[in-house]
Amino acid sequence: MVNVTRRRRPTLDDVAAAVGVSRATVSNAYNRPDQLSAELRARVLEAAKRLGYAGPNPVARSLARSQSGAIAFMLDANLSIAFSDPALSITLDAFATAIAPGEHALVLLPGGVDGGPKVEQVMRAQADLMVSYSLSDKASCLQAVRDRGLPLVVIDEPYLPGAAVVGIDDRGGAEAAARHLVELGHRRIGVLAQDCMYGFPGGRRSRVEAEGSPFRINRERLAGYLDVLAAAGIDVDSVPIWEFTGMDREKAVAGAHTALTEEPGLTALLCMSDELASAATTAARHLGLRIPEDLSLVGFDDTPTARLLEPPLTTVRQDLLAKGRIAGELALRLLSGRKAPKPTKLPTELVVRSSTAPVNAGAKRR
Amino acid sequence: MVNVTRRRRPTLDDVAAAVGVSRATVSNAYNRPDQLSAELRARVLEAAKRLGYAGPNPVARSLARSQSGAIAFMLDANLSIAFSDPALSITLDAFATAIAPGEHALVLLPGGVDGGPKVEQVMRAQADLMVSYSLSDKASCLQAVRDRGLPLVVIDEPYLPGAAVVGIDDRGGAEAAARHLVELGHRRIGVLAQDCMYGFPGGRRSRVEAEGSPFRINRERLAGYLDVLAAAGIDVDSVPIWEFTGMDREKAVAGAHTALTEEPGLTALLCMSDELASAATTAARHLGLRIPEDLSLVGFDDTPTARLLEPPLTTVRQDLLAKGRIAGELALRLLSGRKAPKPTKLPTELVVRSSTAPVNAGAKRR
DNA sequence: TGGACTTACTGAAGCGCTTAAGTCACTGTG
DNA sequence: CACAGTGACTTAAGCGCTTCAGTAAGTCCA
Known part of the structure; x- marks a missing residue:
């Protein structure tokens, strides 16, 4: 049986010490394989495995890189209500696909009393960018986003100066x-x-x-x-x-x-x-x-x-898919330091099916 | 107009310097108001506002506290598919409510090729705990969770030793x-x-x-x-x-x-x-x-x-609500360092509506 | 054969915060 | 008056990683 003593998890330093190299080299073994010889890298990885080191701690990495690697979605309501609208799943999925999955995590901030998530939640969210999904003009979370200086992508509403907006006609x-x-x-x-x-x-x-x-x-x-x-x-x-x-x-x-x-x-x-x-x-x-x-x-x-x-x-x-995808592209754009373009307004189109008919077709109105 | 030069955001140290106190005091102003006089706290907060300091950086806070404050949900499929099952929204909502919203963020890890999210995503996820939502026995992400040593809550499947499981009969x-x-x-x-x-x-x-x-x-x-x-x-x-x-x-x-x-x-x-x-x-x-x-x-x-x-x-x-709520409680329990209890198995109940009838009721079968 | 490159690695300065322990001036008490 | 106690801060040691600027040895070419 494996020893499950609750001792602290090994760190980069432990691995470095075990292999007899510097911490930087171990870091490179994970992040820039070209910076060390294949042989040494193998030794590092082997030692890591032996020690139970599962790779760089994501939080520490985020701090060192000054970017958290996550994008937060601010929703108008609690999750059950928000997702009872199929439009959200579709948009979210297209968004997630567009932002190169694996590179960015998706954080969900459910809405509270004034529509958006609580200010406190926004202040604590580990995210490099926020998305306003169809929020009210009055949502207090939007000011919090501004205060934190985070870039903002707006889907549908509200129109906000400085934000990258995608909506429809x-x-x-x-x-x-x-x-x-x-x-x-x-x-x-x-x-x-x-x-x-x-x-x-x-x-x-x-x-x-x-x-x-x-x-x-x-x-x-x-x-x-x-x-x-x-x-x-x-x-x-x-x-x-x-x-x-x-x-x-x-x-x-x-x-x-x-x-x-x-x-x-x-x-x-x-x-x-x-x-x-x-x-x-x-x-x-x-x-x-x-x-x-x-x-x-x-x-x-x-x-x-x-x-x-x-x-x-x-x-x-x-086109919900396009909306989500464009929102994702806007997110990537803001994340790369570029400015928000002018709002994108996607076209809409009437689809006539069977729920409408000329007014006097039936004439059997009470 | 506000000066929007892209200079770096102020930190705790900047505020401390501006007020003429130590960094710890500013930290306390945010986290332990009882540790300083109300008067000084007001001055700190005022200075923070003046400098545009929006409160402690969440990533740095997480690193210092050695906890990321997030819980990750591993899903079986991409978001669009996953959420086309109403059960997920309901369970997720109940879960989110149970884990004291605001304290923990919810990270979504969409599934990929073998059901769960990619190993790499799990390795990079900033989360203190993972939730397996109805994953296959074969999902490779589960080993990644184990490797990272993160606590695991399992909803429905798979049954895994050491994990806190909630399912139904x-x-x-x-x-x-x-x-x-x-x-x-x-x-x-x-x-x-x-x-x-x-x-x-x-x-x-x-x-x-x-x-x-x-x-x-x-x-x-x-x-x-x-x-x-x-x-x-x-x-x-x-x-x-x-x-x-x-x-x-x-x-x-x-x-x-x-x-x-x-x-x-x-x-x-x-x-x-x-x-x-x-x-x-x-x-x-x-x-x-x-x-x-x-x-x-x-x-x-x-x-x-x-x-x-x-x-x-x-x-x-x-009872999807109960399942989500219990999963949330299990998460809190594991997070507090306690052990996983025995799997919870919620009862099921047949609800007879109108889609079933005695076999020969119609007898008009091809 | 020697200078210019290249390869492979190290040193050390951060990233921005939390928190246990310590200091210091005061206050109240027997 | 000495002393324990308290309130209000400060000190400093981390948290675990990334990355830039070295350094030293090896390679190449004229």
């Missing part, structure tokens, strides 16, 4: 969604919005309230919707807007149910995410409303959910 | 699932299994192959199924088993389609996960098979998916 996408409904003849249209305000429960919102959302994406999408509706001669102040918070499916279904009950005259719903559209689909089914005959639904994002819905969802596609 | 759950079908009169039953073998595409497997899976959970669930079927007088060698790899929904649907076509006589499917059952549901619909009249389906895990399926899925429930 939210406004254009929203316009396309609304235009599609208008062209199908819809006039009584409702909006399902995500997180307009923090710390409030979901529910009906006035236009002014919704327009004051601390989430840039919400503001953009809403503006896109309302601009088109206004241009079509619809009184935008009469367009009902409901807010949904926290990505909780049960609550979203209940909220959509309430919305549909409150405004039975609606013929279409503009949903700021596919998840919301999914909840609306379920609520509509409960109410005996057929989609699209009785109610047309447009989503946003085109996550895998959209295609799986029954009926498949008309939605605004964004 | 996979076998009992599988038995309950199979018994349920047997009691409903089913005799022609197929098994949809997850990842029996690495590096092979999915497809039909012999019993021996499936029993040789490097995933303990697979072996347990399969054993649970087959034991009960055998006890019911069914020839287990004739029970068809299909393997699905990689959690890819499209492929899973296609695979289930193939399976159902290959063996048209089946009246029920035992699925090793709800995701697999979901794919089977879709495939069955494509084939015009009604659930449960023509085909009964039992899932495993009882993730949110199960309830959302049409029809709602009969499945084996496990």
Whole structure:
């Protein structure tokens, strides 16, 4: 049996002493094999193995190199909620692939009360760079990032001077969604919005309230919707807007149910995410409303959910893989000391599936 | 405008010099406020602010304290795939909550070719403890963890001496699932299994192959199924088993389609996960098979998916929240220097919903 | 044969912080 | 008044590694 006495782990110095070389040589054996003879290197590695030395301590290495080798992702909510949005997994995966995996570790900072992670968590995070994943303008962690002087990559929001931003054409996408409904003849249209305000429960919102959302994406999408509706001669102040918070499916279904009950005259719903559209689909089914005959639904994002819905969802596609990949490239760029380029805005595209139809197709509205 | 010359960030020493105190005092101002007068502490903090010192460098602090303050999660696959399983988000969230968030950061190590993350990633990870999330017996990262001498918490698999393990009663759950079908009169039953073998595409497997899976959970669930079927007088060698790899929904649907076509006589499917059952549901619909009249389906895990399926899925429930929480508690325990307790095995429970019915209910089988 | 290179390694100065132990001036006490 | 006790700092020894500027011996070429 191996001796498992809890004695301290061997260090570079121990190996150096065992082989009878300097500490620098052992370090080189691991980091710059070309700096010593193959024979000596073999001896060093052999001694390391014999002593149970598992290679340079990552923390010490980080300190000596003045770089921690990690990138931290700041999330808007706890992990369970954050990952209930498939868009996050996809973006994160593309990001992780882009940053040359193995070179950088990925640290997750779950969100707390004001959206982002706690300031304290940011201050203590061992990371060379931070990523803001769809955070509110008000997230206090962003100032902490600034205070630490860390480079920042922003995915979607908020737009911040000095940060490298990648986002999508939210406004254009929203316009396309609304235009599609208008062209199908819809006039009584409702909006399902995500997180307009923090710390409030979901529910009906006035236009002014919704327009004051601390989430840039919400503001953009809403503006896109309302601009088109206004241009079509619809009184935008009469367009009902409901807010949904926290990505909780049960609550979203209940909220959509309430919305549909409150405004039975609606013929279409503009949903700021596919998840919301999914909840609306379920609520509509409960109410005996057929989609699209009785109610047309447009989503946003085109996550895998959209295609799986029954009926498949008309939605605004964004390229999540590209977004994640570009975010990764921006991270690498900032890490190499270069400046943030101008914000990247990826195109969006309306994908028409089966959840939308001309307004009077069914005409069986309560 | 602030001077943004790229000069080096101030350190503890700079603040100490500015205030005219020793470095230790500044350190105490941050870490042990009771060690200095409130007045001096205020002066220190004020000077820090003035100099743009954002608090102790986390890496240096880690080195000095000989602990990195992070916990690394080793995953079986890339992030996109790993998170397409809702069980991971839930478990991870419960884990993160349990380990006193803010005290420990969470590092994600995505899996590579042999399941777990690369050895190199493990060697470089700044973490005080590793978590094996449902890894194969063969994952090379596990030896790396051992080599580094890091404590290890295992969720589900593999069972490893010295590690703190939390899992569920996979076998009992599988038995309950199979018994349920047997009691409903089913005799022609197929098994949809997850990842029996690495590096092979999915497809039909012999019993021996499936029993040789490097995933303990697979072996347990399969054993649970087959034991009960055998006890019911069914020839287990004739029970068809299909393997699905990689959690890819499209492929899973296609695979289930193939399976159902290959063996048209089946009246029920035992699925090793709800995701697999979901794919089977879709495939069955494509084939015009009604659930449960023509085909009964039992899932495993009882993730949110199960309830959302049409029809709602009969499945084996496990308490993912408890599993994550217990894993977190185990992590804290190991971190405090205590030994790993005996493996925790959480109970499972069959939840009967609408995807199962007596075998001859429909009788409209091809 | 001697100067210019190259190869193979060493010395030592950090990287920025924590913390145990020590100092020193005061305070209260019998 | 001597002395233990306390509060408020300081000293200095690490934590374990990287890396730059040497140094010494060996190689090459004119």
